[in-house]
Amino acid sequence: MxxxxxxxxxxxxxxxxxLAEAELFLQEGAKVVATDINGxxxxxxxxxxxxxxxxxxxxxxxxxETEWDSVIQKVIQLFGRxxxxxxxxxxxxxxxxxxxxxxxxxxxxxxxxxxTFLGVRKCAEHMMKQRAGSIINxxxxxxxxxxxxxxxxxxxxxxxxxLTKAAAMDLAEYNIRVNSVHxxxxxxxxxxxxxxxxxxxxxxxxxxxxxxxxxxxxxxxxVLYLASDEAKFVTGCELVIDGGWIAK
Numbered sequence: 001m002x003x004x005x006x007x008x009x010x011x012x013x014x015x016x017x018x019l020a021e022a023e024l025f026l027q028e029g030a031k032v033v034a035t036d037i038n039g040x041x042x043x044x045x046x047x048x049x050x051x052x053x054x055x056x057x058x059x060x061x062x063x064x065e066t067e068w069d070s071v072i073q074k075v076i077q078l079f080g081r082x083x084x085x086x087x088x089x090x091x092x093x094x095x096x097x098x099x100x101x102x103x104x105x106x107x108x109x110x111x112x113x114x115x116t117f118l119g120v121r122k123c124a125e126h127m128m129k130q131r132a133g134s135i136i137n138x139x140x141x142x143x144x145x146x147x148x149x150x151x152x153x154x155x156x157x158x159x160x161x162x163l164t165k166a167a168a169m170d171l172a173e174y175n176i177r178v179n180s181v182h183x184x185x186x187x188x189x190x191x192x193x194x195x196x197x198x199x200x201x202x203x204x205x206x207x208x209x210x211x212x213x214x215x216x217x218x219x220x221x222x223v224l225y226l227a228s229d230e231a232k233f234v235t236g237c238e239l240v241i242d243g244g245w246i247a248k
Contacts, residue, residue, distance in 0.1 A: 001028055001029035002028045002029070002224065002228045002229075002230070003025055003028040003029050003030035003084070003224070003227060003228060004028075004029035004030075005029065005030075005031070006029070006030045006031070006083040006084055006227070007030070007031045007033075007075060007079045007081055007082050007083045007084070008025050008030045008031070008032050008033070008083065008084035008085070008086065008227065009033045009035065009071065009072075009075060009082065009084070009085050009086070009119075009123065010022045010025065010032060010033070010034050010035070010086040010088055011035050011036070011060065011062050011086065011087055011088050011089035011115075011119065012035075012036055012062075012088040012089030012090060013032075013034035013035060013036055013042070013045065013057075013088065014034070014036035014038045014040075014041025014042050014044075014045060015036075015038070015041050015188070015189050016186075016188030016189050016216055017088055017138065017183070017186060017188060017216045017219050017220065018034070018036070018086070018088040018089065019041075019045065019216065020215075020216035020217045020219065020220040021086055021088060021216075021219070021220045021223050021224075022034045022045065022055075023049075023220075024217065024220045024221070024223075024224055025084075025224065025227070026049065026052065026054055026055060028224060028228075029054075030054065030084070030227075031054045031056075031078075031079060032054060032055050032056070033056045033057075033058060033071065033074065033075050033078075034055065034056070034057050034058070035057070035058045035059070035060035035062075035071055035089075036057075036059065036060065036089070037059065037060065037061050037062075037089070039059045042057040042058075042059060043057070045057060056074070056078065058070075058071050058074060060089075062087075062089045062111060062115030062116075062118065062119065063110045063111050063114055063115045063118075065118055065122075068118050068119065068122045069122065072122055072123065072126065076126065081126070081130060082123055082126045082127060082130075082133065083127075083130075083132070083133055083134065084133070084134050084135075084136070084227045085119055085120070085123040085133075085134075085135045085136070086136045086138070086223055086227070087115070087116045087119045087120065087135070087136065087137045087138060087160075088138045089111065089115055090111060090112045090115075090138065090156070090157075091107070091108060091111050091112065092150075092153055093108045093150060093151070093152040093153040093156075094149055094150060094153075095149065095150075095151060095152065096148060096149045096151055097151040099149075100151050100152050104152060105151075105152045105155075108152040108153060108155075108156050109152060109155065109156050109159070111156075112153070112156035112157065112159075112160065113155075113156045113159040113160060113163070116137050116159075116160050116163060117163060119135075120135055120137070120163065120167050120178065123135065124167070124171055124174075124176060127171075127174065127176045128171070128174045128176065131174050131175050132174075132175045132176065133171075133174075133175075133176040133177070134176070134177045134178075134179075134226060134227050134228075134231070135167070135171075135176065135177070135178045135179070136178075136179055136180070136181060136223050136226045136227060137160050137163065137164045137178070137179070137180045137181070138160070138180070138181050138183070138219075138223075139157045139158075139160040139161045139164070139180045139181065139182050139238075140153070140157040140182055140183060141182050141183065141184045141240065141242050141245055141246050142154045142157050142158075143157030143158045143159075143160055143161040143180070143182060144158075144161065144182060144238070144240070144246060145246050160180060161180050161182070161238065164178050164179065164180040164236065164238075165180075165236050168235045168236035169236065172235060177226070177231065177232070177234060177235040178235055178236065179226045179231075179234060179235060179236065179237045179238075179239060180237070180238050180239070181219060181222055181223055181226070181238075181239045181241060182238055182239065182240045182241065182242065183214065183219045183241050183242060184208065184214055184240075184241065184242025184243055184245045184246075185204045185207075185208065185213060185214060185242075185243075185245075186213075186214040186215065186216060186218070186219055187213055187214065187215055187216070188216055207245050207248075208242070208243040208244065208245050209243060209244035209245070209247070209248065210243035210244050212243065213243070214241065214242070214243060218241055219241050222239050222241050225239075226239065
């Protein structure tokens with residue numbers, strides 16, 4: 001019960017990594033407010049944990065400041081406190097710098113970067129009153145290294161990486177820890193088409209030194225560590241979970 005009685009918001013919790021994080025946090029004793037723009041996915045999550053009074057779901061567009069206010073208001077009404085934020089929600093982009101247009105660029109940056117900023121900003125207000133909290137921002141190995149054909153995704157995840165470090169410095173005096181997680185190729189709904197393409201699947205295996213590919217729970221365990229009191233002296237760090245990809 002590494003998160004016993006801690007209150008957590010997890011965005012993008014309807015499927016993939018966010019779902020794995022939400023379910024692992026529940027197992028570890030947390031009270032979880034799972035949010036997602038996909039209301040149907042949230043209802044499936046709720047049905048799967050029917051009777052668990054530690055799970056609450058809330059439809060949520062992370063790019064909306066007013067919707068962040070609504071989510072946090074609900075959390076404070078329910079529990080009177082907020083201990084953990086996992087900024088997991090995000091969308092992919094597979095366009096090069098030549099192919100990407102302004103509309104596509106703005107959409108990815110608004111959800112992945114601005115949505116993360118709003119979560120940090122809004123949740124920190126309440127954590128500062130408690131003088132404690134843990135914020136985990138999900139970035140990517142593509143926030144650290146470059147690859148062809150993902151320009152706006154790279155930029156947004158690089159922004160999350162830098163935002164995390166700046167926020168860690170701003171909030172350290174309040175004992176609020178802010179860290180980023182950088183997954184490699186993880187098999188989720190977002191990447192399923194890549195895994196089902198034989199050529200791309202072969203490439204992913206070639207760039208990953210460990211003889212396996214990542215699963216959502218591999219990331220969730222890293223997030224769990226950063227959320228827990230075991231990481232009480234860890235802030236501003238980049239936790240890379242990629243099977244050794246960028247160590248080469």
